[in-house]
Amino acid sequence: MNSMYFTEEHNLFRKSLQDFLQKEVVPHIENWEKQGRIDRFIWRKFGDMGFFGINYPEAYGGMNLDLFYTIILQEELQKINSGGFAAAIWAHVYLAMTHLNAEGSETIKQNYLVPSIAGDKIGCLCITEPSGGSDVASMLTTAVKNGDHYLVNGSKTFITNGIYSDYLVVAAKTNPELGNKGMSIFVVDRETPGITATKLDKLGWRASDTAEIAFDNVKIPIANILGEENQGFGYIMQHFSLERLVMGVNAHARAEYALEYALQYMSERKAFGKSINEFQALRHSIADLYSDMEICKAFNYSVTYRLSKGDYVVKEATMSKLKSTKMADEVIYQCLQFLGGYGYMENYPMARLWRDSRLGPIGGGTSEILREILAKIIIDKKEYKPAT
Template sequence: MSSSYFTEEHQLFRESLRDFLQKEVAPNVDKWEEEGKIESAIWTKIGEMGYFGLATPEEYDGLGLDLFYTTIFLEEMQRINSGGFAAAMWAHAYLAMTHLNKNANHQQKLKYLVPSVHGRKIGCLGVTEPFGGSDVAGMRTTAVKKEDVYVINGSKTFITNGVYGDYIILAAKTDVSAGNKGISLFIVDRDAEGVSANKLNKLGWRASDTAELAFDNVQVPEENLIGLEGQGFTFIMEAFALERLVMGINAHARAEFALEYALQYMAEREAFGKSINQFQALRHKYVELFAEVEVCKEYNYAVVGKLDRGEYAVKEATISKLKSTKVADEVIYGCLQFLGGYGYIEDYPMARMLRDSRLGPIGGGTSEILKEIIAKIVIDKKEYRAPLKNAPEKDLKISVS
């Protein structure tokens, strides 16, 4: 851990969290991976420990801590070797709860954020649709105002926690003629009449539930609108920076864990009378992979610092995800090779890690999309600015990714 970013209090928090995960989570991971469902009791245990409330103000039962505590939370989740479990946790805390923390009103926070902090309500974010992911402005789900309710029709897909969660932070068009300015955010109860879910069968992240959601004339009370009509796009764009940084941190953390495991294996495995960590070809390959992860990790910590200071680090967070997820794939592929035939056996951790890691360059914006966003910034000199909350529409500085 880099002492220039983490204090003694951070270190004590890391040790406590690692101990908790090893005792309460690690023994159950294989079962949850096989069943494709996480036991409900662990959510409340994590909530009782305060881990869901790291970024939530104390006013709403959170801890109001800096973003480096979140970094530790994400890194330690990767060490139990279940991308699905980790994804379920951070999708709740840093996709759904982020919008509640930043954009919900007081009554919405009391009803949804406080129980989310305690792990009594589990949230998910509903933006991606079957016909479009990063093209947020092209979404087709609609919300039509009728008296004191909005009637929602449409579908979402690849929604983590969409099957077993309790509420959805849902993006829908309240004005289909207004492009990105016609998108609004709603809190939709998962058990509302007309909401249905189809559980998707995934290559990796097996412990988490990933859903295709359908909305058939779902009535949502007007008090569940987050912010004002038409503000949804700005809220989503603002949250993308944190989401992409989260995935960058996840990537460097799982790559680091893979390297640690591989090094231990190489020290114990012998060939031709000596441990395989003494063969130059393997040693030098290992060092190359190690160096790549170190560069990503230090870069990611610097971006955490920027976001923690309130900077709108769209470029940096996008680079974090693009580079770190690519490196993680390469590192874990290489670490599996270090294990030889055992790397291909499910009893060893690399097979699951390889599957789980592959989602990195896809989820939260594919690498191809991220490259175009970065190209717009560094080549076309496009500026991405923080949205002005509750400003007149003509004053909002919005850039379409």
């Protein structure tokens, strides 16, 4: 393991996490993949182990550890071969909870962040809309102030944890005339009248619940706003760096897992009297794929280091997601090919890996959107600045 970034304490944490996942999670993965949801008991076990509070303040039950512990969590979640389970965990911890911690009032933190760290409440983040996709600024959902509450109307889609979560972090236009400068964010209890959720059937990530959510005159107390009114777009942009970096790390980790599995298989598989890892064409292909994975991993670690020091890494995190997810798709596609017919069988890991990986260049901002963001930064000299 790279000692430039990982200490002995990091390595001990990784080993403890690996043991926990093998004992408490792996035995249930096949069932969760089939039933399309994750049993609630595992959330509390994650909370008891402190995994939800890795980089959150101790005052709310967290451990306030550095960002590389988060990287370890993401890497190891990718290596139990359930992109859906991994997605459900990080959507809770690094999408919903990030906003609670950064923008939530003390009351909100006590009511939502504390039980989220403990594993007693599950959250989801509701930004993407059926008509908007990656175009966050074109959001149509509205929140109109009415006395001591807001009335929310609109719909969201592709929401991870959208069915079984206990609360929703929702973005809506509080002043539509201002465009993206008129957006706010709220936390909403699942049982609030007017919220309906419809489960979506997906190619991959089958263990996670993904939903389209409708809001019909949903009353949200004014006290449930996160941060300041009309500042939501800035908050969302601020946290996209972490989301994109997490997805880049996820990508290099699943590519590494695929390569390790393929290498083991190739050392045991015989053809024409020798192991297939002795054929030059396959050996050279492995060399190229492994190099691509290692380059992405090294870059992702460097971006993590800069983010942990407080740098605003929107450009670098965008590059991380763009290049790492593309690399992972290519690596896993080729690793499936190395397994031949067995790669196409569901009782081998590559078929699920390939399905789950394909969401990488789509979710959290499509590759096309990321390229346009980078083009604006590189060509047009556009500057993205932290929310104040």
